[in-house]
Amino acid sequence: MKGRNMTRWRDPAKDPRQEPKSNLITLEGAQRLRGILDHLSRVKRPALSAKVGEAAALGDRSENADYTYNKKELNRVIARIRYLTKRLDELQVVDRLPANTDKVYFGAFVTLEDEQGEEMHIRIVGHDETDTTRHWISVDAPLAKALLGKSLDDEVTVAAPGGEQTWLISEIHYRLPGADAETDA
The missing domain is CATH 1.10.287.180 (Transcription elongation factor, GreA/GreB, N-terminal domain)
Known part of the structure; x- marks a missing residue:
């Protein structure tokens, strides 16, 4: 049977959509x-x-x-x-700050610098609140997984579609839960 109901078969063991969130x-x-x-x-x-x-x-x-x-x-x-x-x-x-705010954990606002000196500002959030326009990435994303537990001035290398990218953590900060969302976005 051909038509719109046919989909490409994916191995469930390797399908990224099957990974637990x-x-x-x-x-x-x-x-x-x-x-x-x-x-x-x-x-x-x-x-x-x-x-x-x-x-x-x-x-x-x-x-x-x-x-x-x-x-x-x-x-x-x-x-x-x-x-x-x-x-x-x-x-x-997660309604409280981590005990050690000098490291990257869930909810952190992180500023990364690439090898050319360009900065990228991201926030690590849950899967249900990712927002590409605000640069909020899921805690399950490869970049977020690589950043978790790292400190200021640590280098992080992540496999990207164009090859491996290396980032330097130049700033880490948190916002108190319930604070105004526009102040640190």
């Missing part, structure tokens, strides 16, 4: 996920349910595009609510 999340990330869950449950789902009900009342559902679209959207929202509820139960909120 850490269950760590920052306090801000947990609050954001709870806010999304609350919005979906209290606002989005009831509104979509009402739209589906209105569209169903119009009659023939098989040719009713409004009914079909809103029903699919409602199912998508319900699935997202189910996922967030389950995921929030699994997560471990």
Whole structure:
């Protein structure tokens, strides 16, 4: 059978999508996920349910595009609510600073300098709060794994698609949990 349902076979033992993800999340990330869950449950789902009900009342559902679209959207929202509820139960909120703030641990803001002297600012966060625009990387990412436990002025070498890259840790700092997110982003 050919078509859109066919996918490339991947060896489960080597598939990076099968690797277990850490269950760590920052306090801000947990609050954001709870806010999304609350919005979906209290606002989005009831509104979509009402739209589906209105569209169903119009009659023939098989040719009713409004009914079909809103029903699919409602199912998508319900699935997202189910996922967030389950995921929030699994997560471990890190709501305190590490004992030694001179080393890189979960939640750290790290400034790295490459061999050409260019700087990169990253933050190590949980899988559910990664954000490429803010340079927040998952604690499960290869760069984050290489940085964990390192100190200021340590060199870290990471395998990258273009070859190995070496970074020097030039700054490490943390933000108190619950502090204003815009001050250190």
